[in-house]
Amino acid sequence: MLGSYPNRRMRRMRRDDFSRRLVREHRLSVDDLILPVFVLEGEGRREAVPSMPGVERLSLDQLLPVAEECVALGIPALALFPVVDPALKTLDAREAYNPDGLVPSTVRALKARLPTLGIITDVALDPYTSHGQDGLTDAQGYVINDETVAVLQKQALSHAQAGADVVAPSDMMDGRIGAIRAALEENGFIHTRILAYSAKYASSFYGPFRDAVGSAANLGTGNKYTYQMDCANSDEALWEVGLDLAEGADMVMVKPGLPYLDIVRRVKDTFGAPTFAYQVSGEYAMLKAAAENGWLDERACVLEALLAFKRAGADGILTYFALDAARWLKQG
């Protein structure tokens, strides 16, 4: 009768489903998901990406049904990444702003067929350079900032002209958000949103993506340490985000995702701006590999990881699991 007992029983609210639901702080919804896709030139083409089981490079005709499924499931937007013909890769990356190139023509076709689906394009030169770097280089191979930004402006403009709703610079050059915003305004594209990859780290988790777009071979043993952020830094991410917002970004992104949720939380708390996170190719590969070996429950672990992004303060998540997650959420 006089036995000791805890004065606060935290387990009371966890006892039943009804009370767990009542006090649940965060929820993942289909509105939080963005699907990254890899598009190829041609027709009737589908290529598996070995390091990303379940992900394929698709030609436009094969991509359209995927985009239709995004609309049917309620996924708000799709992020387009081009697989560029190696013959079109050059030192000056001129294919990046070809108005009839793969990205602009894909954007036009998607917007014509599915006008309500948000289309996000990647603004960066790595799919177009013969060395696989995200910019133009000098004789020593150093990526030169301001000359690169001038090309990025042309690239972003070509995407906006094709009807892209959001341009997403993922290159990490200094001053590119302001330069792209100015180019868009001067050309009357006042509604084109900019999703800035503001805190993009020089991560080794991008490996499978570089296989998918075919830049890995071009990059070889090269790295991106002179422009992407040092993985050891956190305050610097806030500095980058502050600059990009001041230069005119509408949304900011942290990348990679799960290993960088501390950065997502700091960005959200500091700026309160729309904050996105990218569950990158390496994160996808890890979850997929473990699931395929029967080591992890795929559905449970993927939904848990995506919910963790929300708990950290992300407004949305770029994830290769977007279609699966949307289906699972629908099933309840």
Ligand code: PBG
């Ligand atoms: C390059 C780019 C990368 C990714 C998106 N855009 C790779 C890189 O910086 O080398 C990675 C995405 C992923 O790993 O899923 N502009």
